[in-house]
Amino acid sequence: MLETIWFVLWGLLWAIYFMLDGFDLGAGTLLPFIAKDEQEKRLVYKSMGPFWDGNEVWLITAGGVTFAAFPTAYAVMFSSLYSALMLVLFALIIRGVALEYRNKVEGHGWRDGWDILLFVGSAAPALLFGVAFANIFQGIPIDTEGVYRGTLFTLLNPYGLLGGLLFLCLFCYHGAVWLAIKSFGELKERAIIFAKVLWVPLLILAVAFLVASWFATNLYANYLAIPVLWIVPAIAVVGLLATRWFLEQGALWNTWFASSAVAVGATLFGVVGLFPNLLPSSLDPKASLTIYNAASSPLTLKIMLGVALIMVPVVIAYQIWVYHTFRHEVTAEELVNGEGY
């Protein structure tokens, strides 16, 4: 039971991470395409300013919880995905530094350099997280000793790449909606157009992923066994349709909430299908890591649960307060002399 609770929490933490960091990874990816001049570029940066750092901690927490609740899975998963994870880490470092240092020095070379790094540092994790999770969903070649029998290129299979593209497109859409909320003037209008255009490939990729999952993975077994679980992918599907509808209505916050539901629903769709596996082996079912053979001791799970039940709601509460405090559109005056990194 404790293991199951932690499995659910584990999935939720990743889902929240993708929902939150998803929009700033997306906005960073869109930067070179959507911002036409220096003022618009600053606007993109400012739109993420107060949020990205707090968002990224959800990744730390998701990673930490994997370590604490399912240490064996953490060990095998992270060492198996060695090169992919290193790429993600370097990308996230570059990106964080770009966000903080870009506006510290005047000068075209300096700014243009950081703009490129922000793009790379945002697009690469978006793509690689998708690749990594799709591979986890379909299983990776690990043996009974927990040793990975593949290379980085093993992960770049068609289903993995489809997952990567889906995440990239979803985050870009999510980011475009966020920019529409936070910016003003021409950038706002352009962001809305971007969102409308991006929604089409997003729909196609989502459908393709759902279909491909039927053939490439075992994810549907749980849904066929317990039909009430269909609610989870339904959240993603409804969110996907609703977000387009809200976008048409010009209800931007609702558009964003709906695309958040897509991010959460899509992640949990995979996680629920995975249960009770954390990391299925494509070589030998006996080598699969499950919540039963990879979990921490009951004592650790209990203590951690206590901490999580008290602290996670507190964190959510103050982060909501921060989002509420900085919910307004960035103003022209803030771009000139406002505070910032």
Add this chain to the structure above:
Amino acid sequence: MEVLILSRLQFAAATFFHFLFVPLTLGLSILVAIMQTKWYTSGDEEYKRMAKFWGKLFLINFGLGIVTGITLEFQFGTNWSRYSAYVGDIFGSLLAIEATLAFFLESTFIAVWVFGWERISPKLHLASIWLVAFASNMSAYWIISANAWMQHPVGYVVRNGRAELSDFIAVITQRFAVIEFIHTVSGAYILAGFFVMGISAYHLLKKQHVSFFSKSFRLALAFALIFSLFEVVQGHLNGAEVAATQPTKLAAMESHWKTEKYAPIYAFVIPKLSGEGNLVQILPIPGALSMLAYHTPSAEVKGLSDFKPEDRPPVFLTFAAFRTMVALGFLFVVLTIYGFVIRKKLTEHPKYLRIMLLAIPLPYIANEAGWMLAEVGRQPWLVWGLMRTSAGVSPVDPSQVAVSLIAFILFYGLLGAVAFWLMARFAKKGPAPATAAA
């Protein structure tokens, strides 16, 4: 074997680099919070400008501390998977709790502070910088209790082929953790004090913004003086704790080879780079090592010769790190006491100011040396007495680690250069003019 060496080098590089930024975060957050509190209570605008100026340097530094910390958490899994699987039940939970309790608070409220000057009430804004200071220091406690557990594992049982938690409170309140935490944060506060004093000295030497930087200097001086004095006394407790728990580390620290009573400390020692014993050892202070370790001159201190070679840490590095740290620690006391004496007329002592400017890197060296002592001196153990370093490494392809190691070095080298260049640039530029600050 190859993976082991590469992974050790990579982890060493990543932690060293991380800890170039952490101490300043720990200390300067408090100093900025004090400055802002003074502005809030007295209304003196100069303190607001101080909080903004030092806050700007704080932020350049803060960002790198955060992003380099993320890689560390993930490297336990990528490079030390056997270790992670073996101790995750205990070690992993400390990291996870750190993230939920402290890291969220720190990362969320730093943004509130940065973007909130005009947006939220001054009281709330002041609270946010204090929350950042509190959270980063609390974060240090969790990380250090995790490290202390590697140094001196308690509260566990070996069950199901791994170390499992049996007493959580013992893990987070053990003496080793408390002492190590106090020692580490005090070192960080000294570093922050010297950082502020050094930059202030630069401007005082040029006789610019004299009031602004005299105030900054004196505040930092008080901070650094208190913790430099404290660190000397406290460091002694640390030594005694190591003697009680890690005898090979203690012996390596002093390059002490022969088991004896009235064990001396030699004023000047050169350990042999390979093999047994010291090349040179002169000027013994009889009984000093026995005194340091066990508080009595007659106590017997075990020498390295009585440990099997495979159980000894690398002596030269451990020894050199220890001596460097201690020598610098005493130097900090001298420099801060002298500064205290002349605190009212700093600008009349350009020589002292020049020394303080040049002294900026010294606490960085002392902090890194301290960690080198703690970590190299712990070898060959990954978890003291429980798991050897060689048993903890991931079964990954060496070429992967070689590539990531090279990437780390190049990448961190560049980032470090950019960060310190930026800090120097803003430090030299000085504070914004008084009129624009309101």
